[in-house]
Amino acid sequence: MTGRPRTFDKDAVLRMAMRAFWERGYDGVSIAQVCEEAGIAAPSLYVAFGDKDALFEKASALYAEHLDEDLERDLSAPTAREAIERLLQSSAEHFSAPGQPPGCLVMGEPRLAERRSRTRDLIRARLRRAAAEGELASAAEADGVAAFVDTVLAGMAALARDGADRARLLDATRYAARAWPA
């Protein structure tokens, strides 16, 4: 029993919703706006994705999928210094990607604090590993550098949303890289 076929592209609508949440945040996006942009009526959206919370969860999962891939790739560099430099630079580029909303959905959205926390755990873990391997002086220094890197990442996302161009963000990463011992 197949039933009446869907008249819209579910993935395309999810990408539209993701982009809207990325630009304006959870509270800044209404169901009616998503429906109008997608050209569908509200019940179709509810059948396809559930309520607004479920739609947001699916949209943010779609967003964070690419993000986690990048994070793990960057952090897997042989040295922590290189890992962090790659992370900062690729984040700066992501936050200022042409054709995409400036900034970061995860950094900008209050209800994604837990996901931010997990990202920070990964960064801190990578730096503690560097401390254990002797690349950093101590676990305390690893945690300090981690707090600094977390700060720069969140700050670049905020600056991007305020309209900073890519060059400004890369400036920030360049100076950030000088902040801890080589």
Place this chain on the structure above:
Amino acid sequence: MTGRPRTFDKDAVLRMAMRAFWERGYDGVSIAQVCEEAGIAAPSLYVAFGDKDALFEKASALYAEHLDEDLERDLSAPTAREAIERLLQSSAEHFSAPGQPPGCLVMGEPRLAERRSRTRDLIRARLRRAAAEGELASAAEADGVAAFVDTVLAGMAALARDGADRARLLDATRYAARAWPA
């Protein structure tokens, strides 16, 4: 002709509203919430402050008054390095002040982008002055450091709102201070 006397403390209500906007942002605060916390009815609030936009403007002006004082005090240090170090440290302390909401109203609120822009102008101006006086190598370096400092400030505010304690923020300022030439 004096008219019926006001039954509430206007300044106290404005402070309550400021705190509410600080904690939850413009969209997260409803007029009804402010009224309930203040123990007054909506028309009293409208007579005293105007509509929600006007209330927010007065509340954010009250907030930014103290902020601008601190900024000018910090930036007036004899050297740019000392000025920036003071700014970062006092900001970290402000963002994690006990008894106050974590983070920063100005940094967290989308509609205060212009005020953030003015703050960044002051920081850049101070660093360009340092370049002109020979403390920094060039105006380009001043702008790069300025972008970095803007980033760290915004990032610390974001981390504070995510629950980072004062020690973490001060960690960030400590490493940030190592980021540009002495």
Place this chain on the structure above:
DNA sequence: CCCATATTTTAGCGCACGTTAAAGAACGTG
């Protein structure tokens, strides 16, 4: 004591929100 003024109280306006019930329409299956 009454008036002008300024605030309070009461009640409610219009609107946008998230959500859903009900009925109609398009499919594969038997």
Place this chain on the structure above:
DNA sequence: CACGTTCTTTAACGTGCGCTAAAATATGGG
């Protein structure tokens, strides 16, 4: 071709929002 299933359409529900008209109340001045 009727049936079950799934989606679409239409219409509306309840709630909270920002805001305000209208009437009642409390002051100081004449």
